[in-house]
Amino acid sequence: MIPTGEATAMLPTKTTPPIKVFGTPAIRETFDDLCLQQAVNSRLAPGVTDLVLNPDAHCGYGAPVGCVMVSPTHIYPGPVGVDIKCSMSLLQLDLPAEAITDRKVRRELISQICRRTPTGAGKGQRHAEKSRHVNRTLGRQLVVEGASEDVCRALGIPTSWTYRCEDAFHLGHDETGSALETRLERLLTRRDMSNFNDKMKQLGSYGGGNHFGECEVVHVAENERARKVAGAFGLEDGKVAFLSHCGSRGFGHNLASGQFRQLQGKFEQWGIPFPAGDRQLVYAPLGSDEANDYLDDMALGANFATVNHLLINALVLEAFQEVFPGTKGNLVYFISHNIARKEIMDDRPVWVHRKGATRAIPGGHHALAGTPFAKTGHPILLPGNPRDGSVVMVANEGAEASCYSVNHGAGRVLGRRHAKRVLDQSAVDSEFDDEDILSNCRRYPIDEAPAAYKNFNEVLRSVESAGLASEVARLKARFVIKDASKADD
Template identity: 80%
Template sequence: MTTETKRFTYTGPAMVSTGEATAILPTETTPPIRIFGTESIRETFDVLCMQQAINSRTAPGVTDLVLNPDAHCGYGAPVGCVMVSPTHIYPGPVGVDIKCSMSLLQLDLPAEAIEDRKTRRALISAICQRTPTGAGRGQRSVPQSRHVNRTLGQQLVVEGASRDVCKALGIPTDWAFRCEDSFHVGHDDSPKSLESRLDELLGRRDMTNFSEKMQQLGSYGGGNHFGECEVVAVGQSDRARDTAKAFGLIDGNVAFLSHCGSRGFGHNLATGQFNSLQTKFVRWGIPLPAGDRQLVYAPLGTDEANDYLDDMALGANFATVNHLLINSLVLEAFREVIPGAQGNLVYFISHNIARKEIVDNRSAWVHRKGATRAMPAGHHSLAETPFAKTGHPILLPGNPRDGSAVMVADDGAAASCFSVNHGAGRVLGRRHAKRVLDQTTVDAELDAGDILSNCRKYPIDEAPAAYKDFNEVLRSVKTAGLASEVARLKARFVIKDASKADD
């Protein structure tokens, strides 16, 4: 969510540089906000982003706040921030698209297999027949989707990517081991509270469309969500090659990158929580942090916090299965066009979630809003996973023109609460982009790169120029010692929605 910023004048303290790609932002009452980004990147931080960062850092119970290079104004808290609290839960730093995430599917096809434009057009058609785009579209709008009835919908939002759910949807069950979190539990660390909470929600007026929202499983939605066919270019260093092998990346082969979240179901849950908490703040006369209604919160252990944690988990489970199903459908589409094609999930990772982690030797909720987990090799949370010895894959979307990246965390990521940016980050609001960018130029850039799209005209508010310089964003991450590049992903075609945004 992006807000126009010209109405706001920032009058707070200035950033203080502490290195080539690091800085701090002081506040009057707390330790400073840590900032990661080169000087040119820090200049992209708009005035509302800065004020939101200070508002979030000084909010009740918050013990740490980090701004990543992609930071820009968001919903209460900036997009591109990490916010830590051992005592409170905040819906704003998760946002309205609960567990918006990235996933990457590696195929066994060489780049030459999709060089022909007719082949790529056939793949676009086959994928779009299975995975709809658009804010309101679901399975019924495409002929080869997976049908999800109400019973299966209730099961998957409680269980996430369980073995039974994966089998019911035709998802390879071993893909669950390639997820940051393949399932989420309720506030009491069990699925029982999710069952009870879902029963309660299904009796409410604002959830009478539950069955309809389950029909959106296996769809991208709109806005900045996309599916993108890539060619993998592994870095030349020994570490990059060894890490790519451990990740399952194949140099010179085709891959498919997806970006989406919890769709209408997650939006219903999030807006319901915002409305409920905002009403209670008014009723009880609780002062809002910096007077911002989007920074409502609930102290841990209260009924309000428990309800939010349960709702967030239900939405996150939907998002997880949504991604895995999309990847299964994409692989099915490739096999239709190129018989015998094989593929495996590289990783699935979120950038809109609150997770319970150990911070400074105590349990805390780490809210990542447009921020990605970045645990290096040997981190305790990766024990008994395929990535214990390397660190897990970090999937960073850039733009079709400049490509995307797969990175791996370095030990320096401890300084950023084991987090990095979730992509390039917007530099132009959607309305601003539509006013100042030229459609002909945007489309010509893609044509020059021989990058196809399902859109007659590429969405101008999603043009590369609407986002920050991706190479400079990546340089910020590397220079700050947070993560190293493993591979670049070069776009060959893009699937997006050209209508109303839903991010």
């Protein structure tokens, strides 16, 4: 990598313009050889015109996690991944921080949330007595329509929240809902979709791995811009908020896995070489049947993920109201970091694949016209870790250099197995006790400990020093909902 600024660099390839890299020297040291090789492989793949490495980058599925990949001609499943539309959402409550000082109160909140939103790889509605029941008919409707008014009303989700979503629904390859209906009918005849009913019963759940729900206290940054933007976002300094991280659960995994099998089989059938010999970098030219099928499947999974997040937020609000009657809550934003979106760049339509990357569009940009964030830019929700907090940011004009994207969090620095070998469980649990952060886990999952991730403050310094985005508020954890069983990320 060749440094080009305080927090920028470029990674040359043999035949294309260089890869843009964002990160301070300390952060760039965290990019291992496999991560960099995956970045080069992805940049050299057919139809790719831009590739960006964000400061949280680490090796992933074909393309690195923490990268942005742009193509006007091809669609790539790898740079979306198996958890289609894994996302972040933030719910602002009207409770003052003092309301949750008492540990018994927080324990009761944890209990009420877990009675409504189950965690764990295979867990669904039957594992939470106060969850919402989703039958096959409603399941079919929501994966086609996303967060439509009818779907929201059926699940008790405030319809006003849909205006605070990056995308409240997704259409098919031809920009119609009927394409999704047709595709779903075909999918439901396949053996690997025979568990559709069971997957719909996972709606309103977090799953496992790095997914979580986290109760926060909002601390708005002490500068004029931050206070103004926080007001537009609906953030309230010193009040309680709830941050959620999850995706499309088993339904999205089924769709993505099926697409990888189908496309890899076609490559082998037609004798097409995989980019850099990597089976995980399969692709389909836009306009082909294979691309259309993938775009439809991605949309179905993304619609599930959208409704999943909104339902979780409705259930979390209900849990708070059980403990604090009359509590009010409003969605700040819902934003994805595992998706391919059709966007306009350099006056032409392109597909922007964000794999562990978050859209970052500043105020005044045409893409935000007609949204509540047209003047300010939209909220960027970046999870760090319970010890160091998470942040809400807003894009700067300089985000154009990163294809209007930033990182999706801190990014792993230790693999799960490595973390379990080298980290001390008692030290991790003591750290949480010292910080007075509670959890639903008897022992916090050691492969999800703060030390398994990059230095979050250095990651944020990279983003701000590169001129991509600015901090609006820091979120300080008071309790965490995680899956303490087998990690499935």
